Amino acid sequence: MSAELKKTKITPFAQKLTLPLIKKKIKVLQINLGKRCNLACTHCHVEAGPQRTEELSPEVCKQIITLIYQFPQIKTVDLTGGAPEMNYGFKMLVEAAIATGKQVIVRSNLTVYFRDECASLPEYFAKYKIRIVASLPYYLADNVDEMRGGGVFGHSIRALQWLNQLGYGKNPELILDLVYNPKLPTDQRFILTPQQTKLEKYYKILLKDNYAIIFNNLLTITNIPIGRTKLYLEQKQLYTNYLKFLESKFNSNTVRGLMCWDQLSIDYLGNVYDCDFHQVMKLPAKTLSGTTITVNELLANSSLDVINNVETADYCYGCTAGNGSSCGGALNSQVS
Secondary structure, X not given: OOHHHHHHOOOOHHHHOOOOOEOOOOOEEEEEOEOEOOOOOOOOOOOOEOOOOOEOOHHHHHHHHXXXXXXXXXXXXXXXXOOHHXXXXXXXXXXXXHHOOXXXXXXXXXXXXXXXXXXXXXXXXXXXXXXXXXXXXXXXXXXXXXXXOOOHHHHHHHHHHHHHHOOOOOOOOOOEEEEEOOOOOOOOOOOOOOOHHHHHHHHHHXXXXXXXXXXXXXXEOOOXXXXXXXXXXXXXXXXXXXXXXXXXXXXXXXXXXXXXXXXXXXXXXXXXXXXXXXXXXXXXXXXXXXXXXXXXXXXXXOOOOOEOEOOOOHHHHHHHEOOOOEOOEOOOOOXX
16 A cells, blocks of 8 residues: 555544444434435535426325324424425425424525425425524625525525514514535645634624624534535545545534434435435434335334444544534634
8 A cells, every 4th residue: 555545544433432323212303304405505415406307205294293293202394405495395394293293404505495395495494483493604605606506695595584574583482593515625734614603693793784684503514525525626636635625624512412313314216324414325224133224114113213333434524523513513612
């Protein structure tokens, strides 16, 4: 093996852990409804876009609704995509979760509200007190448009103002969170997400002063090297070095906060994973006997708690580097 390969060799993530990740009682059901989206963001790990047609089928949607009704241990139903609002079964899943007293999170790109078929969504979300987690990777137009497409920042601002008018960010029952992602690197000067609480203060000041926008929380999320991010890094010949950078920033204090402990991630085909990243990379969750799992099998077994160990991969370093990263933002506020 060459000196360069030895230098960039990645330590298997599992070797960094002092104990295996033993699955806890499932509380969160995250559902990826499909890859249909009105945007094609450069950092999208799902590789969603306007040309994608993959989405939830009526059969799988029915199975997931049965799952939501059958298991009161589920506290949160987290809907993502693509643009989840554009994919089959969206409102059916929202209303099943509401009917069973679960918190509903919708991961929205904001611009979808300006599609004719989605124009009533802000009022719909307010009616059902849906928590909105909205992508706004920066507070400056040039940065956002570069990552997500021309004009996206302007549409996002209009959407946020619309949500504010409905009470989001003001009414304690109408939670509006924003998501920050770093720009993709152009060279080996890699960076992690800034300290979340400090960046949140900048966001709140600038958005309020410039656009009269208020929101609840900022969630900082690291670019995980999968999907379009991985393709970009490979094209720039940065992929292995970026992984090595993430490994070098491994922070054991983040492990206890990882989202995969008590979450199931379900794809539009009904397959089950520990997290959305494993879903993209087709690394399925497994039972103790090593068999993979589907929603139908969870129903047949009358249990959500059939997974023993959480699967791991090299890209898990993205969730545990620096402040840590999850669908709920940073995992450790102590790292600057």
